[in-house]
Amino acid sequence: MIMANGINGHIDDLDLWDYVRGGRDYGERIIIATHLHLCKECELNASLFEDACGELLENSEEVPMSKHSIDIALARTEIKTKTMPLPQLQNEIYGHSLPDNLKGIKTKPRHFLGPNVWIAPIVDNGIPAPNQAYFLWVKAGMQMLPHSHTNNEITLILEGGFKDGENSYHAGDIIYEDGHTIHAPEVLGDEDCLCLVYQDGPILPKTFLGKLLKPFARI
Amino acid sequence: MLEYKIYGQMPFMASIDDNASDASRPFISDEELIISIAASQDRDAYRELFGRFAPKIKGFLIGRGCTNTEAEDIAQDAMLKVWQNANQFNPTKAKASTWLYTIVRNLRTDYLRKQNRISRLKNEYVEEPNIAALQNEKIVQSQSAKIVREAIEELPDDQLRVVRLSFYEDLSHTQIADALGLPLGTVKSRLRLALEKLKSLRSDSGEKL
Ligand SMILES: [Zn+2]
Numbered sequence: 525m526i527m528a529n530g531i532n533g534h535i536d537d538l539d540l541w542d543y544v545r546g547g548r549d550y551g552e553r554i555i556i557a558t559h560l561h562l563c564k565e566c567e568l569n570a571s572l573f574e575d576a577c578g579e580l581l582e583n584s585e586e587v588p589m590s591k592h593s594i595d596i597a598l599a600r601t602e603i604k605t606k607t608m609p610l611p612q613l614q615n616e617i618y619g620h621s622l623p624d625n626l627k628g629i630k631t632k633p634r635h636f637l638g639p640n641v642w643i644a645p646i647v648d649n650g651i652p653a654p655n656q657a658y659f660l661w662v663k664a665g666m667q668m669l670p671h672s673h674t675n676n677e678i679t680l681i682l683e684g685g686f687k688d689g690e691n692s693y694h695a696g697d698i699i700y701e702d703g704h705t706i707h708a709p710e711v712l713g714d715e716d717c718l719c720l721v722y723q724d725g726p727i728l729p730k731t732f733l734g735k736l737l738k739p740f741a742r743i
Numbered sequence: 744m745l746e747y748k749i750y751g752q753m754p755f756m757a758s759i760d761d762n763a764s765d766a767s768r769p770f771i772s773d774e775e776l777i778i779s780i781a782a783s784q785d786r787d788a789y790r791e792l793f794g795r796f797a798p799k800i801k802g803f804l805i806g807r808g809c810t811n812t813e814a815e816d817i818a819q820d821a822m823l824k825v826w827q828n829a830n831q832f833n834p835t836k837a838k839a840s841t842w843l844y845t846i847v848r849n850l851r852t853d854y855l856r857k858q859n860r861i862s863r864l865k866n867e868y869v870e871e872p873n874i875a876a877l878q879n880e881k882i883v884q885s886q887s888a889k890i891v892r893e894a895i896e897e898l899p900d901d902q903l904r905v906v907r908l909s910f911y912e913d914l915s916h917t918q919i920a921d922a923l924g925l926p927l928g929t930v931k932s933r934l935r936l937a938l939e940k941l942k943s944l945r946s947d948s949g950e951k952l
Contacts, residue, residue, distance in 0.1 A: 537938045538931060545910050546848040550856055572941050575891045578841035580910050586798035587805055590815060597793055597819060601826045
């Protein structure tokens, strides 16, 4: 179950603004939307930014609608829309329940990189986006070898947590990595860790993550 | 019975757009118009709201790079959503303009996704339901229009310019830096200061003022 109390890692203001104003690509919007779903703090800030955007919309330069637009609009209100039963949307991924806002999310089948880690890339209507968002699952007791990233990366923890040097991160936390940090995260406690990861570049080579993982030394 | 209901039922109301500022009638707020649409499918209220917002939405979308036709179509779709979902509008939680903005934004990002997929897939695109993730229209308590407006008006010019380029022109930080001939870091810090100002509209308790 997702516990979202005591979140320490939040969305950066500039990212949140870009999300609210309708920027950024699909994968990044998903991860930000999911954090907003879990984090009251960021949701409040987002709603203030939305108020500002509403205000700016009101101050937009007007461009006249075409001559008969209001007639078209009124005619469209007459069309009876049949209420379709909502399709049953998947609300879990391989046995892990997901936040409500991720209902119906589509992924490629999971791909095991080793016995203790899998990834499942999120697809946008059947095809992976060029910049990838994916679910990453790591079994309890695993640690990664020190490594750095070639891309900017945003991770949102959905279940479990991990420790990276002095810092530990838990469900709901956002963690930013840029191309420079070297780190060696280890999964905390005896709970498996499920994350949603976004990176602004091509996905890692398939074997890369698998090779980085080793059982945690103290086990 | 609310006053605007009577207003909405008058037979000559079909041409009200031209007389919206007539001093003999009380001004009806955007919020009241939406409530009236929800309560009684008030077509005159819808006509009035359409007149107020559709040209702004269209102008906003053209500024964001839509063609005239795209902007007109999305503005129509946004107003139709207002009609269909008016009963979900809660004036104690959101300003009309905030609610409308989130509708327009979501329609636009969905439209861009669709275009993007079409260009990637050539003609293999198949319509599928949108996932809930990007239908984030849940709105927490909305700040009063006046307070937000004043906060924006009080921004120093250099910050406001960055906010406007980001919002109206849909420019990235790098593009803004190029447009203004400023270092990227300066653009980011100006935008951060403006966003801090907006965040300061929250009280110390974490709730909005
Ligand atoms: Zn947060």
